[in-house]
Amino acid sequence: MSTNAENRSYSPEIDPGDLEPHEYFWRDHQPWLEERGYMLRPRYRPDWVPSWKGTSKRYWSCEDGQAIQRSQIIDATRIADGDMVALKKVEISKHPYEVEIGNFLSSEPFISHPRNHCVPIYEVLRVPDDSDVVLLVMPLLRRFNSPRFQTIGEAIEFFHQVFEALQFMHQLRIAHRDCMNLNIMMDPKPLYPQMYHPVLGLRSHNFTGTAKHYTRTARPTKYYLIDFGISRRYDPAITSPREPPIRGGDKTVPEFQHSDDPCDPFPTDIYYLGNMIREDFLQTKQGFEFMRPLVDDMVQDDPSLRPTIDQVVMRFQEIRQGLGYWRLRSRIVDLEELFVDRVYRNTKYIFRTIGYLLTFRSPVPTP
Template identity: 30%
Template sequence: MTIHLVVPPHPVLPLVAKAISLLNAPFRGVDVPQNNYSLSVQAMNNAAFDDIGIHSRPDKRSEAEDRWVAFQPYLLSKGYQLRPDTSQIGSRPGRELLSSLCTVKTPIRVLDATRIQDNQQVKLKMIVAYAAGEGANEYALLKHFSESPLKDDPSNHVVPCLDSFPIPGIDAGNFVVMPLLSSYQLIPFYNLAEVHELLKQLFDGLLFLHSNNVAHRDIASTNVMMDARPLFEEPFHPFYQDHSLDAKRLIYPSYSRSEKDVRYYFIDYGYAVWFPDPNAPRTAVGVDAREAAPEQKSGQPYDPFPADVYQLGKMIHDDLFQAVDDLRFLLPLIRGMTEETPTRRLTLEQARDQMNTSFVGLHGWRYRWPLVPRNTRFQDRCWYFFRGLVAEILFLVRCIRRLGLRN
């Protein structure tokens, strides 16, 4: 059957039309009439699922985009509407806009959508299992941790699976529906209290995984996300999350992490290993990780649980310690977590306890004082100092008022 697609003109800004004509462009969904629908991927086998082109032009969708378009009627039947167009970005300085458009790559397996029943923004992920390879445990793990009683455990920081259904024509392939999450670095941390809350949730979440005999094996910046929606008073664009939902203007968070409850999640369990039998050998092989631990690079079987400790310690070092001078006190923790020899490495429980002790030992004012990014100019440091001073005065006033009410 021939697929007849109704493709609207691609609205590319004149400023960058020529620059991106041969480069990557964001996903451009279209409405495909149900009666003209044919799923061209049904003949595709699992091994070739990711062997697909991702490059698009203003006048031509990529193969990955075409696949999502072909799936759209099926997704509609399940209650999910793909985003019509992500190519229009509001006014930015020309150079910044050009850079942002030219570095976008079409997602092969993950795309945002809207849940029709409540107009909720979600993410759709196609999970295809390969024997003893990436994705072998991912679908089962997401389903397992999204069922009672595990889903109700406050220590569960596995990204929730809101819904799932098969990928037509793909053996052991499933669509998984997840919340629309954001990079945990989407907005800067205001003070050490916010950093401490992040680390408490990450350590608790990883301990929860390990206590359920699961090792993640791919802990990295891109696999730690947060639900940033409580920080904004309006929905943000699912791809350009510093823009309004219609992508026409920049938006900013209305609240800090200290003012709202922000929850953090581990995502991407494609390399995770699960040992349902507690008596089975707890070893793994393979080096496929964004930040591989030394034992993962050896090519020999290794214990994946200490490898998780190494990866989390490396992430803390690269993302937090190197960015903020006020986090120097975490250096002993980082060194203990990133020991080259796994047997000399801190256990996850030891690392969690040492992390909490490091923060508890801080003076209260330092815990609340604004974080100053490394290499900040002197005049900006003065502004941070002023903000911190005002915040401390207000804190003292609130304490005095509470004491007065008690008396």
């Protein structure tokens, strides 16, 4: 099986596995970052010599052959405690509100609020040689659906947390404006206590084998909204703000298809979450029909007909209360699941569920 590293295209001037131009920033700033308390992987240190050079090894089989896929974000280790963090490069001229909104949501009393699911900003580092660039220091997070959800109850807790996350933002009059699936992540530490390699998430942290993980039922986790680059905060007196369309990661927003007229960003947030559930659950998995009426309302073409996030939360609570114990315990089945996969997963599910029952694990794993 090929890796992402194998599939990348390379400039003729760059040997396979060597640093690419989008990585130079991090190499050039590694000594400064180390002074500030953050260590990058060996690949990004100025004295790096590729470990595969002069050997029969392939670069993609080596830890230092793993390149970041995006120039804006890199993993690092906080020297003080060895914790893994993410560093995000932000150009203030392009995203003038990201630091302000991130710091606002990471300040008291909001940062300690139990309904706050916005990624916390630990620190803002101002790059010494470029006044337009700052680095946001955040926890290292993982995609919300990796590893796969095992039960309906696990998905119910996920829906609860993301609805709660958007409700918290909207009550503060902050529109996310890009809360699609790639901008929803989770805290990996409960599931991966030994962590994993930040580029190849299936490999162990030290790159010596497979990353071992628990299920969400065994180790409940928290989900986060990330990326406030195009988010906006509004005066509470402005009940229906208007913004020109900004097309984020989800290109299917109905109100953006045939017009560039300014529109209210809050109903657009509702569409993003509804479409995420539609595409990642209703259209790919069995057993989520109970979510369809709510999701259908959230993704209506006319933004004025979509429910508010408070209405979404209220309706979801009613849905949740109508699901029985064994429905919540039931296994999530992919629509295109192969027979051999179904037999294997059913067997694991049965033994795992017996363990949950014996240890009184809740079918809805709340962190």
